[in-house]
Amino acid sequence: MTTSEMVRRKPKRSKLPFLLVLPAVAIILLSMGYPLVNQLLQSFQKFGLAQQFGQPPEFVWFQNYFEVFTTADFWIAFLRSAIFCAVCASITMALGMGGAVLLTKIPRPVAVFVQIALLLAWAMPVLSSLQSFQLMFSTRAGIVPWFTSLFDADSANLNWLSHPLTFFTVAGLQVIWMSVPLVVFMLYASITQIDESMLEAAQLDGATGWQRFRSIIMPSIAPVLLLVSLLEVIWDIRVFTQIFVLQASSGISDQTDVLGTYIYRRGIMSSDYGVASAASVVMLIVSLALTWRYIRQFMKNEEEA
């Protein structure tokens, strides 16, 4: 309100706000805007052997996109990302939801303990915990192979990272482990905002726990739930670090590539910038399509707040 008063008092258009946003806008244009435009251009250009010897790249229209869409490797990587994302995001949401409800039902000291455990998991740098997961699953020293060997002696020598399914299990467990805390805290915060008297009234009227959950808790936390699940999907679809780091110790990169690592291999390792850029543009469009709903939700929440 006060700001609009100020504007009213000074009808003359000031240049100051534009000067103030200039440095931030300039550096964002430099670090993201310019590469974005370049990437679009590159995705229409061919980078072959001749270009490595200094020839300017050749304009080839949609040839790179055609190549991307007709390459099995790309589609398989795309599919792996999508499945990995769907599995991780849904397990994360389910565990997060369960954890949030659980926190409201247990004695306070236990709840504090659980929150500290989650907070610590949340704070851990990805690389630190990733190394810890590698240790836990390592063939020679890992506690997981040791544990499974108690039931099945052969499994002690299973190398978890050298088969695609077990490889993605390790990566997925790490992703879920680090993502659950945010979901629990966000959902718990919005559950504790629900008016307690409403729940008590429902209980007095004979509503069961499940009925109270479905008809009172769920509708009240729906906006936050949608926001968090969208974020989880956006984060999990572009998983890179976990896959790339585990690939280095697995030796089966070709069977475990996801979208991000496919682009990295194609672009940075093979210098095939044209095709890699086309694949990046596809990934960008997928992310922005998902993000669009997030932004609308975010703006709506901001306006309500």
Place this chain on the structure above:
Amino acid sequence: MSTATERITVGETRRARRAPRETINRKKPLGQRIGRGVLTAIAIIGGLIWLFPTYWMFNYSLLGKDQLASRTPQAGPWPPTLSHYADILKSDSFWSALRMSLLIAVLTVIVALLFAFFSALAISRFRFRGRRILIVAVLVIQMVPAEALFISQYRMLDTWHLLNSVIGMTILYVGASLPFTVWMLKGFVDGVPVELEEAAMIDGCSRMGAFFRVTFPLLGSGLVASGIFAFLAAWNEYTLALVMLTKNSSRTLPLWLSAFTGGGPDQQTDWGLIMAGATLMAIPVIILFAFVQGRMATGLVGGAVKG
């Protein structure tokens, strides 16, 4: 949304709920009490599972050579040894990576905070043409995945001879962290009454003078919080660093840590050393995290930490 998330603090539940709950508790039948016991047990087991990877990392960082060679897992480091930490602190590659990480992170924080402060002022204090577009752009940009841009960012830095440099990395990190620092600081600037600035201007301050002498000092906690976010994002970042910092001498800590196991499957891995390195990298993060944990959810949802 901010109202829903700013309340998250460990151990904080609504005070009002305690009293009625205890009165209900007394009346609870046996079946419900057993149910509650089961839930408590599940919660404790869940908490222990979530603690385990961190405990295991710390445990192995203190194990002696004989214990590390054993195939049965060692539940606790007894007697603990600090030799792995000593080995790491003696290695040049660690200090070089630490120096690189600190330089990039600190420079990113300084530049991002300064630029974000200006932008937050503009968005919070003025209604100008393009303001709404700017807000939407800020939100869109922070959701752009690093993986979808790194090819052309790599080629851009390559052309400018900025690969493997602190400056090049800082430009990319500032760009990536500005959206959420602007967004966070805007909230804090909104909280400083504009009348304070107006009073200073009546007393003879210029507009910018009022911003710097009155508003800036009042943003203390906001600047600290957004600064910590920007620092953590730069400190933990892996993907862009991997692409842009190709020389061993320019590695940051995450790259340094990941390179430990790159030796191949049959090579004997020194887990004690790796876990000591992982712990050293995590300690400053956990300390800083403790300062901002109440705001972490808001920051994360604002895109502060990318996958």
